[in-house]
Amino acid sequence: MESEFGSHPKRFGLDQLPAPLDTSKLRSHCDPEQFTFETTAELADLDGTFGQARALAALEFAMRMGGDGYNTYVLGRTGSHKHRLVQDYLKLESANRAPASDWCYINNFKDARKPLAIKLPAGHGIALRDDMANLVAELRESVPATFESEHYRNRVAEINQEFEDRHKAALKELQEAAEAEGMSLVQTPHGFAIAPTRDGKLLKDEEFDKLPEKKKTLAIEAIERMTEQLRKHFQELPGWQKIHRERVKELNREFTEMAVGRLIDQLEKKYREFPEINEYLIAVRQDVLENAADFQPRQEQEYELAGIKTDGSLSRYEVNVMVEHSQRTEAPVVYENNPSVQNLLGIVEHVQQFGALTTDFTMIRAGALHRANGGYLILDADRILTEPYAWSALKRTLFSKEIKIESLGQMLSIVSTVSLEPQPIPLDLKVILIGKRRIYYLLCELDSDFEDLFKVAADFEDVLDRSSENTQSYAQLIATLARREGVLAVSKAAMARIIEHSARLVADSEKLTTKMRDVSDLLREADYWARQRSAEVISDIHVQEAIDAQIKRLDRVRTRVHEEVLRNSILIDTEGAEIGQINGLSVLKVGSFMFGQPSRITATVRIGDGKIIDIERETELGGPIHSKGVLIVSSYLASRYAGETPMSFGASLVFEQSYGGVEGDSASVAETCALLSALARLPIRQTFAVTGSVNQHGKVQVIGGVNEKIEGFFDICAARGLSGEHAVLIPKDNVKHLMLRQDVVDAVAAGSFRIFAIDHIDEAIELLTGTVAGQRDANGEFPPESLNGAVNARLQALAKARRAFGLTERNGKVPD
């Protein structure tokens, strides 16, 4: 194909240029015939994990490694089913471990504010709770029955009678003494009164006054003596009453022991292997003996409060089973998806009674750490880090190796009401944090505790190799997902299409994505379309329909942008050639959708001091990577052309009609070509678009979004009509990333579109201008008919002009 530029410094034929890529390089086709099944219904579930050997090896190491701090951070992209894989793995691992212990809180009879924690083998917690409940129920019957027995009543009656007899005897003695003293003793509402008598009748005041002095004195002395006797009697009475009470109390203990002894003895025998429980039962026995009255029927004490039935003081004999594993044969695996402080550490609940908050040990509730104790706890990193004080609480617990229940108020010392201080429970578990890579790296950098507590990183792969073996396993994985999602069986053609799409998702023909959430979504949506068409099996058509529908839902912005290009609101030429103007390619990301679009890049050149003005940077619309790319371009030009002559040109580069910011260096090849075009005054084909990064030696480097960029230019060209002249230049090292749309591949096959892979800037400029780039000869000179020669000549001319300008400035004369 000849150049359209007519006579010019020598153009070479395009058959000497790199050949366009063959269609086989544009999209790595997955052949359905490689599969031995017709549909996924024939495939068994994939046993175990696939594609995450590194992460799973790390997990296995961490779970089996003893010592402190071997908790795990599982890092990887979201959507890679980290949770599922971790949980599946831990289920297998936990099956090799014995079930965890039950943990219970019991009343501390010495200090009710500090409930005691006891550990029991799995299943024994509930047994103890039920045994204590049965004990209380039995005591409720046996204790009152004991105190209603004839035997008890008789004994009490004896004690009461003894006291009464003593009291009555004392009163009789007083009466007799009063009579002997010639006094009258009567009862008053608050005690006794004495008064002198004569002949059995009260001595009136006037009669007393008539008595001789001696008799008066005797009478008064008698009154004093009687008064003293009465006072002594009343002073002794409390002592007698105390003795009476103690004897009754001792009797109660004796009878209570009869009722209680056998029952508690049975429990002590049952739990003889558990010293803590035996200690507890001793305390229970003692408490029951001292408080037997609590077991008497007290109907008025039972009431419902907020759904909690209480029966006064007997709740102190309950057993609060915090965690129990009676139904489990393996260690616990717990996932806490709301890791607040109280959900992690547990909480002491309170209930309001008559305006006051009350609690006891029966209201202690377990947290995730309790439930997972003896096993594994899975947490989301971003959730625990955003819950107030949860992260510090977790760290503190891991460091101290005990679970201490504290409310947030207590932690922050903003609550001073007296509450419970439950005995801490020893911690024995492995924590698995799942989160993004960025969070992991931030924690490593900013949290000095993190690497002490989470020594193991389980790094999930983002991609896996698209080998034939992996492809088969991947198909089996998809079959497993399909069954799990409850979708229709997948045909082998659909499977092939899914695998191709998986490669497209990671923009690499040699890789497959491990972000299985995307694959699951595709399966479900393909299933939807299949069912819409009343199909019995998901075919490749349904898969494509799902892909197209996904794109359609998201590409409003792309459609509008392309429309504006086609309407020439955004100026993009796809015909002719222009000096210093080139079609660059950029990628826009709108939400989760990425699309490519051509961007016009222009370069202007003038006399100057070698500085390239990056207009994007000057206006703060260019990011640092973009600026770096431009500086590299500048260095390349200087190293290629400056030689022993200073660069005497000034240039400006701009992304035309770009107002939203530019980042990345994937346009640096295009920028270099635009500059060279402007320097050499050689036009660049507008039927071409270019993407690629260049280094200081002119080598073209890999860029991202190559598929979207190609498709973006293709869509514009196709909308205007493909001529066969349209093409895209991409870095050679990007060929392996190509997974282009089928319509692009078909256009290339038809010869109406081309894609070239370039390795050096010279190849790019040759394709774009149709002119030989040229190499330095033995004298260091470029061939004058070459593009580099033209560039060099222009630079020399600019240097000369600059020198002349400088001399004129100094002495007003223009040199020859």
Add this chain to the structure above:
Amino acid sequence: MVMDMIHCMMAEKFPALLGIFIEDSGLLEHARSRLSREVLHSGATRPLESVALSRQIRAQSKQVRMDFEAAAANLGLPHTFEFTQGAFFDEIAMRVEGAESLVVALAADSIAVRRAWQAASEALSHASLQTLLLAREGWSKGTNVLVIVDELATAEVVLTVAGRLAEQSKSPMSLILTGQAGEHPEEIRNLLAGLNAIKNVPVQIAAGDALHADALVETIKRTHARMVALPWNQAIRDVTLIETLLNKSSSPVLLVK
């Protein structure tokens, strides 16, 4: 407790109750003497002052009235209450006319047992009065109704009243036969068999010696009596017997005429 007993004894008759609080005039007279001393339960002493004493007695009587009316209402018995001031003997004698039953309730530490008994036994001479119940506050909760029968003539009436009480209160009965009744136990058994009042009451019969106060006290303790019922006859009119029972036993004493 007293009210329960009354209810048990007389439930079928639907008695009307008259409650009387007697402010003993003798006590007020004590207060008028400047030599009188009051020793309180706390051990403190003070002169006995009549205005203060009257106030205390009034307060006490109000409480007694409230308790009486509440208990009577609870049992559904029609009732009235009177407060009176005067000599114990005279007040009882005035009001017992026309009454079928007299109940004298004494405080646990009462030292007026003899006076109360004298007044009550005097009241028993009234023709209308059929039963006399003497009770002290704080008596022990026995399980039996103990009945003493010493002669055949009064056996039926005492067994009928005591039996009604035992049946209503679901208590068993212990029957001690002494004197003439002790010599004719079969007649007593036949009598028991014919009494409707106690056909559902378990009865245990034993022979006893002649009525001695201390022996009777021991019997009350041994049989765990919640009440002892005796016929009001010549043998039992012995003052010291009843007084001893009231002083040495906690069981209420029911005398049946």
